Amino acid sequence: MRTPEDEERRLRSVALQNANTILLARQRAERELAGERERLRITLASIGDAVISTDAEGRVTYLNGVAEALTGWTQAEAAGRLLPDVFHVVNEQTRQPAENPALQALREGTVVGLASHSVLLARDGSERPVDDSSAPILDESGTAVGAVLVFRDVTERRRAEEVQARLAAIVESSQDAIVSKTLEGVIRTWNTGAERLFGYAAEEAVGRPITLIIPPELLDEEQEILARIARGERIEHYETVRVAKDGRRLDI
Known part of the structure; x- marks a missing residue:
């Protein structure tokens, strides 16, 4: 039969075991937290x-x-x-x-x-x-x-934006027709010179295929030019024909 002293020793042993379990769990949690903090510190530093x-x-x-x-x-x-x-x-x-x-x-x-x-x-x-x-x-x-x-x-982004704005102003004010397009042949920009030459307002031209102003018999020529540009080649001045909004054929 257990004496009161035995029961006290048993309870003390259980309490110590529980305390040890809690201490180990706390230490493990602290190590994990310290590890997370160190990983966060390294991430923020890098x-x-x-x-x-x-x-x-x-x-x-x-x-x-x-x-x-x-x-x-x-x-x-x-x-x-x-x-x-x-x-x-x-x-x-x-x-x-x-x-x-x-x-x-x-x-x-x-x-x-x-x-x-x-x-x-x-x-x-x-x-x-x-x-x-x-x-x-x-x-x-x-x-x-x-x-x-x-x-x-x-700073660098701001400088790039300023350069782009200056170039856009130069292009827009040019008397020459200046048109930019994607490698897929979609018109991206269309300045006032292009409006005067071809008769299309920028709102009419931007977003449409460049074939808008290319005669049917020169479509293959345009595809070849786009392919060469895609390969990184520079296209020097060349003579060709384009079509205005009113149907006039323009030697350019």
Whole structure:
């Protein structure tokens, strides 16, 4: 028959076993969580976009390497600072401070993007156009406990857009007919010179096959030209015939 001391020892043993099981489970969970955090850290450190995270008060908790390079702040220097001190953005035209998307995401609890024509003022005074998106970090109850901001330098894209706009203006103002088409022979652009020469408005021509202005007997010639362009060949000046909207045949 068990004595009270035996029962006490048994209960103590069970309690120790349970405590050991709980401790092992907790240690395993902590190792798994640490592994997930390390994988996340490596991912954020290696992606091409800049990443900044904040706590619920909008204070910086993390910057990846790209964010450090763009803002001029290191992780150690930025940690604990209010986000606008580190991610300082202004309107490119008015120079007024732009609303910080991460703080807006915290306040509204939704994904927010930066306003157009925003520039980032780095710590050294340099500036660069950026675009970004920010989202709140929510806990299990749906409460915002922080925000994550992802942004990128769009200087090269802006330059490319400006070059494209200048080229488009040159093409549009040219007295010559300038038409662009896809390798499938679909008209993509049609300037005012083309409107005057062929009689079709841009709205009538864009999106239609280039055969719109090619006489039937020269369709094979057009297919050969497209095939050569697809192979990377350059087509020098050549003489051919095209057909205007009113049926006139044009030597070009």
